[in-house]
Amino acid sequence: MRIIAGAFKGSRLVAPSGSNTRPTSDRVKESLFSMLDGYGVLKAANVLDLFAGSGGLGLEAMSRGAAEVDFVDSSGSSARAVEANAKKLGIGHSTRIHSADVVSFLASQHGSKQQAPEQHGQAPEQHDQTPEQHDPVQLTFEQHGSESFGGLDVQQEGGVLEARSDDEGRIFDLVFMDPPYPLGEDAVTQILSRLSGLLDMESIVVVERASRAPEPMMPSTLEVFRTKTFGETTLHFVQLTATTEDVTQAV
Numbered sequence: 001m002r003i004i005a006g007a008f009k010g011s012r013l014v015a016p017s018g019s020n021t022r023p024t025s026d027r028v029k030e031s032l033f034s035m036l037d038g039y040g041v042l043k044a045a046n047v048l049d050l051f052a053g054s055g056g057l058g059l060e061a062m063s064r065g066a067a068e069v070d071f072v073d074s075s076g077s078s079a080r081a082v083e084a085n086a087k088k089l090g091i092g093h094s095t096r097i098h099s100a101d102v103v104s105f106l107a108s109q110h111g112s113k114q115q116a117p118e119q120h121g122q123a124p125e126q127h128d129q130t131p132e133q134h135d136p137v138q139l140t141f142e143q144h145g146s147e148s149f150g151g152l153d154v155q156q157e158g159g160v161l162e163a164r165s166d167d168e169g170r171i172f173d174l175v176f177m178d179p180p181y182p183l184g185e186d187a188v189t190q191i192l193s194r195l196s197g198l199l200d201m202e203s204i205v206v207v208e209r210a211s212r213a214p215e216p217m218m219p220s221t222l223e224v225f226r227t228k229t230f231g232e233t234t235l236h237f238v239q240l241t242a243t244t245e246d247v248t249q250a251v
Contacts, residue, residue: 001015001054001056003060006065007063007064013054013055013059013085014081015081016078021075022178023053024056024057024208025230025233028235031230033060033064035228035237036206037064041174042061045061045066045174047062047066047069047173047175048175049070049071049072050176050177050178051073051102051177052072052073052082052097053078054078054085055078058071058082059089062089062091063089066174068095068096070172071098072102074100074102079097083097103194106195109170109197170198171199171200172198172203173204174205175195175199175204177191177195177205177208178207178208179209189217189219192205200240201239203240204238210232210234211229211233211234215227216238220243221240222239223238223241
C-alpha cells in the first residue's frame with residue numbers, strides 16, 4: 001500500500017495485522033481521487049474515514065490537500081497502523097483516531113440523526129470548496145463505547161481540532177465508507193441514516209461495496225448521484241437530496 005499522489009506521493013503505508021482489512025487497490029484509488037479532484041472537494045476538506053483500516057483513503061486525501069481527518073475503526077491493530085502511518089508521514093494537519101464501532105461513533109456526534117430508509121434516483125450536482133488555513137495540531141486519540149484500543153494509550157485533549165461545524169454540530173466535507181463486504185445492506189443503510197446529520201449540501205460520501213452487491217438503499221435525506229464499477233469493486237457517490245435543503249430553508 002502506498003500514497004499515489006500529492007505531498008506524500010510514493011510513501012509506503014503500514015498495514016494492520018491480521019487479514020480482516022481489504023485495502024482499496026491503487027487502480028480504484030487513482031480513479032476515485034481523480035473524480036474527487038474534479039468535484040473540487042479535497043482542498044481544505046474536513047474528512048471522515050469510516051472503517052479506516054490502514055487509513056489509506058484519509059491519508060491520500062491529506063496528501064492531496066485535505067485539512068483534517070477523523071479515522072474510525074473498532075480494531076486496535078487498525079488504530080495502531082493509522083498512528084504509525086500518520087507519524088511516518090509527519091502530518092502537520094489535524095488528525096484524530098477513534099477506536100470505536102462506526103454506529104457508536106456516529107451516534108456520539110452532535111447533530112447526527114437517524115432517518116427512515118428510502119431509495120432515491122440519481123441527480124448529479126457540482127461541488128466546490130473554498131480553501132482555508134488550519135494551524136498544525138498534534139495527533140490525538142479518542143475512545144467511544146466499550147471497544148478496546150488494543151493496549152494503545154488513549155489521550156483526550158480538549159480544544160485541539162478546529163473542526164468545521166454548523167449550528168447543529170460538526171460537518172464533514174468528504175466521507176469514505178468502506179465497510180466489510182459481508183456487512184448487510186440494512187446495516188449500511190443504518191450507518192448512512194446516522195451519517196446524513198453530519199453533512200451539508202456540498203458534502204460527498206463515497207461508499208465502496210462489492211460489485212455483486214445491490215446499490216445501497218438510501219435514507220430519505222440522501223441520494224446516489226454517481227456509480228462507478230472497477231471489476232469486483234463498485235463506488236457509490238452519495239450526497240444530500242435537494243429536498244433536504246428545501247426542508248432546512250423552510251425551518
